[in-house]
Amino acid sequence: MMKSSTIRTFQTVHTWTGLLAGFALFVAFFAGALTVFHHDIATWQNPPWRSQPARDMPVQTMIDRLLQAHPKAGAYFGIVLSPPGSAQGPYAYWNDGEEHFATPDRLEQATADEDAPTRSHLADFVYALHDSLGIPVVGLYLMGIVSVIYGLALVSGLLIHLPQLLGDLFALRPGRNLKRLWQDAHNAIGVLSLPFHIVFAVTGALMCLFVPLFASLNLVAFDGKLNEAFAKAIATAPTVEAAGRAAPTLPADVLIARAKAAALATGVSTFEPDYIHFTHYGDANALVQVRGVSERTLGTYGTIALHGVTGEVLEEHVGATHTTNGLVNSSIYALHFGNFGGRAVQWLYFLLGLAGAFLFYSGNLLWIESRRKRRHAEQPGKTWVMARATVGICIGTCLGIAAAFAATAAADMLGTDPAVPMRAACYGSVAFAVAYACLRPVARAAVELLAITAIAYVAVALLDLARNAATWSQPWTPASTAVLGVDIAGIALGIGFAWLARASWRRATHGDVFSVWTHARQVRAEA
Amino acid sequence: MIARCLAGTVLGFPLSAMLLALCLFWLPGHGQDWLIPVLLLFFPLWVGVMAGSYMFRSGTRAWAVLAAANAAVFALLWLSRHLAGT
Numbered sequence: 167m168m169k170s171s172t173i174r175t176f177q178t179v180h181t182w183t184g185l186l187a188g189f190a191l192f193v194a195f196f197a198g199a200l201t202v203f204h205h206d207i208a209t210w211q212n213p214p215w216r217s218q219p220a221r222d223m224p225v226q227t228m229i230d231r232l233l234q235a236h237p238k239a240g241a242y243f244g245i246v247l248s249p250p251g252s253a254q255g256p257y258a259y260w261n262d263g264e265e266h267f268a269t270p271d272r273l274e275q276a277t278a279d280e281d282a283p284t285r286s287h288l289a290d291f292v293y294a295l296h297d298s299l300g301i302p303v304v305g306l307y308l309m310g311i312v313s314v315i316y317g318l319a320l321v322s323g324l325l326i327h328l329p330q331l332l333g334d335l336f337a338l339r340p341g342r343n344l345k346r347l348w349q350d351a352h353n354a355i356g357v358l359s360l361p362f363h364i365v366f367a368v369t370g371a372l373m374c375l376f377v378p379l380f381a382s383l384n385l386v387a388f389d390g391k392l393n394e395a396f397a398k399a400i401a402t403a404p405t406v407e408a409a410g411r412a413a414p415t416l417p418a419d420v421l422i423a424r425a426k427a428a429a430l431a432t433g434v435s436t437f438e439p440d441y442i443h444f445t446h447y448g449d450a451n452a453l454v455q456v457r458g459v460s461e462r463t464l465g466t467y468g469t470i471a472l473h474g475v476t477g478e479v480l481e482e483h484v485g486a487t488h489t490t491n492g493l494v495n496s497s498i499y500a501l502h503f504g505n506f507g508g509r510a511v512q513w514l515y516f517l518l519g520l521a522g523a524f525l526f527y528s529g530n531l532l533w534i535e536s537r538r539k540r541r542h543a544e545q546p547g548k549t550w551v552m553a554r555a556t557v558g559i560c561i562g563t564c565l566g567i568a569a570a571f572a573a574t575a576a577a578d579m580l581g582t583d584p585a586v587p588m589r590a591a592c593y594g595s596v597a598f599a600v601a602y603a604c605l606r607p608v609a610r611a612a613v614e615l616l617a618i619t620a621i622a623y624v625a626v627a628l629l630d631l632a633r634n635a636a637t638w639s640q641p642w643t644p645a646s647t648a649v650l651g652v653d654i655a656g657i658a659l660g661i662g663f664a665w666l667a668r669a670s671w672r673r674a675t676h677g678d679v680f681s682v683w684t685h686a687r688q689v690r691a692e693a
Numbered sequence: 694m695i696a697r698c699l700a701g702t703v704l705g706f707p708l709s710a711m712l713l714a715l716c717l718f719w720l721p722g723h724g725q726d727w728l729i730p731v732l733l734l735f736f737p738l739w740v741g742v743m744a745g746s747y748m749f750r751s752g753t754r755a756w757a758v759l760a761a762a763n764a765a766v767f768a769l770l771w772l773s774r775h776l777a778g779t
């Protein structure tokens with residue numbers, strides 16, 4: 167049994183970690199829940215029946231054009247393939263001493279900016295909000311630190327509740343004591359989805375802090391030998407030197423088909439190629455790696471290495487043929503992105519992601535509730551600040567994402583690039599919500615912002631359904647199902663926000679008046 | 694509180710890193726085949742040390758014990774490498 171002083175210490179740790187990381191984690195989880203449907207959002211923005219066909223280009227044509235424009239690229243380059251059924255085009259990556267990225271129509275004017283080919287994509291913006299709050303470079307490191315603090319919050323939270331964990335786990339006590347109900351919900355979600363949260367704390371920290379972490383580990387404990395060992399551990403192809411003799415590399419389609427056949431022969435149920443990489447293109451020793459995604463295995467990302475001239479399979483790293491290193495490396499991504507089990511796992515991750523957002527939101531509410539002064543109309547100043555910040559930032563983020571969807575659709579209808587409008591709409595909405603929560607009585611601000619958010623989600627979805635009206639009478643394709651799915655999820659979220667608005671309104675009008683969450687500010691302590 | 698937190702964060706980092714390096718060193722083939730699963734343990738270990746540091750009676754004690762642990766693991770790592778001749 168733990169001493170009560172120890173429990174109090176970890177309570178303080180839990181409170182502080184929650185304060186430091188809670189808001190950023192709310193954004194990460196809400197945007198992350200949507201990011202599960204990354205490809206579907208990309209299709210929603212740009213469905214095949216509306217997209218410009220110029221953007222797409224056969225892989226081999228793209229390779230030929232790339233090598234024509236940049237002959238030196240042949241030594242080391244790859245093509246990120248267009249996801250099946252989506253209108254997101256392919257793009258090229260090459261490294262001739264510097265990294266370059268280019269979309270098919272801009273092969274001549276490549277950029278050194280990794281994000282440039284997808285900057286106008288709504289799905290990538292939602293992803294950027296998720297992994298870095300949309301702030302380049304610094305945001306990623308910030309979220310890495312947040313992930314570490316999140317880990318400490320999980321450990322301390324678990325330790326606090328360990329003593330009465332089993333007894334209270336399935337207790338959800340509705341009734342007059344609302345704090346108890348919130349606490350029960352917070353604990354139940356925290357404990358029951360603990361494995362999911364541990365996965366995110368660990369993989370999130372690794373993904374965000376990979377570069378600085380490796381540099382420091384190398385310095386502190388590995389005598390500078392870590393890079394070499396790591397490169398060896400994740401290698402998916404033999405190291406080959408250029409022969410110096412020219413020989414035609416097989417066409418990309420043939421190589422992709424051969425890799426797919428080889429991958430399926432290892433026993434995985436699917437293998438969707440998403441990236442093809444060439445080393446020494448056009449040389450007698452050309453090496454090709456085809457990366458693909460397999461479902462129903464934790465080694466989702468697999469790679470087949472082929473000889474570029476003969477098409478012979480050199481190495482297989484797919485499903486059961488992964489090494490321990492390869493399998494763990496691949497499962498870090500699989501467990502984080504939830505792409506290992508088709509639609510069912512995607513929906514599960516979506517719901518767990520929303521539940522995670524609720525965990526941080528309810529944590530803030532509990533912080534306010536445990537500092538509430540009973541039988542006093544005057545509430546502590548810090549609880550007002552926390553209430554305004556929670557309403558402004560959390561509901562503002564939800565509103566901001568709906569606004570980004572709306573701005574993307576509007577920019578598309580006007581024929582302009584959505585990159586700036588969607589960012590302006592999103593950050594503008596968050597700023598609006600924060601200002602609104604500071605200027606209005608906070609209980610009213612909560613109800614009104616939730617109502618505005620509910621209307622925004624439903625309106626965007628209905629407008630999109632109407633906009634694609636002609637499509638619903640055509641034979642359905644996977645793309646139309648994806649678009650419909652996004653719209654229906656939007657309507658469902660809208661209904662959810664409306665329900666929350668109603669619950670907040672009931673709380674404000676009928677609930678305890680000695681709280682920041684009441685409309686009845688005029689009720690004085692002496693009443 | 695702050696002192697214990699800092700001790701766990703600052704000294705927990707090299708301690709966790711060196712413990713993993715030691716673990717890899719003693720695995721067959723210096724752990725090359727287990728590199729990624731072992732490195733995956735870094736954040737859980739570091740956070741574990743941070744959480745554990747709150748159990749110390751005082752900040753000074755936390756700094757002292759963790760510094761001693763760092764020195765011990767560093768010595769073990771250095772000895773292992775030295776004796777193995779690498």
